[in-house]
Amino acid sequence: xxxxxxxxxxxxxxxxxxxxxxxxxxxxxxxxxxxxxxxxxxxxxxxxxxxxxxxxxxxxxxxxxxxxxxxxxxxxxxxxxxxxxxxxxxxxxxxxxxxxxxxxxxxxxxxxxxxxxxxxxxxxxxxxxxxxxxxxxxxxx
Numbered sequence: 001x002x003x004x005x006x007x008x009x010x011x012x013x014x015x016x017x018x019x020x021x022x023x024x025x026x027x028x029x030x031x032x033x034x035x036x037x038x039x040x041x042x043x044x045x046x047x048x049x050x051x052x053x054x055x056x057x058x059x060x061x062x063x064x065x066x067x068x069x070x071x072x073x074x075x076x077x078x079x080x081x082x083x084x085x086x087x088x089x090x091x092x093x094x095x096x097x098x099x100x101x102x103x104x105x106x107x108x109x110x111x112x113x114x115x116x117x118x119x120x121x122x123x124x125x126x127x128x129x130x131x132x133x134x135x136x137x138x139x140x141x
Contacts, residue, residue, distance in 0.1 A: 007049045009038070015047040019055055026055075032068060034058055034075050064099050 015037075016023045029035045030045075035055060037045040047055075061071055074091055077084035112133065119131045 009040075009046040009048060010052075012037075012045045012047070015045075015051070015055075018052060019059065021059070029055075029058070032072060034071055061095070064095050065102070066095055070095070 010018065012023045012026055016026055019026075026035060026045075030037065035047075035051065035058075037047045037051060040046050058071060058075075061074065066074075070091060074088060077088050077091075115135075116131065119129075122129070
C-alpha cells in the first residue's frame with residue numbers, strides 16, 4: 001500500500017509571502033475563480049503545496065501579459081480536465097507568440113540604447129560622428 005504524504009497547509013499570509021504577493025491579491029484571484037483554497041473548521045483559508053505550484057504558474061501566465069479573462073478561461077478548462085488540453089495548448093501557443101514578439105521589440109530597443117550609450121562614450125573620448133538610429137536600414141534620402 002502506498003502511503004499518502006501529508007502536504008503542508010498555509011494561511012493566506014504564509015501563502016502570500018511564499019508567492020511574493022499580497023493577501024488582497026490572493027483574495028482577488030479567489031473572487032475571480034483562479035484560486036480555490038480549502039477552508040478549515042473556522043472557515044480560514046488553508047493553501048496546500050499543490051496550490052503553490054498552481055499559483056506560481058498563474059503568476060507566470062499573468063507576468064507574460066495574459067489577460068484576466070484568459071486566465072479565467074484557462075482555469076475553467078483546467079478544472080474540466082484532459083478533454084480541454086487542445087484549447088489550453090492553443091491559448092498557451094498564442095501567448096508564447098505574443099511574448100516572442102514583445103521580446104523582439106524589447107531587444108531592438110535594447111540594441112538602440114546600447115548603441116546610443118556607445119555613441120556618448122565615444123563622444124566623451126573625442127570621437128565625432130553622427131548617430132544613426134537604424135544603421136542597417138536603407139536611407140530614404
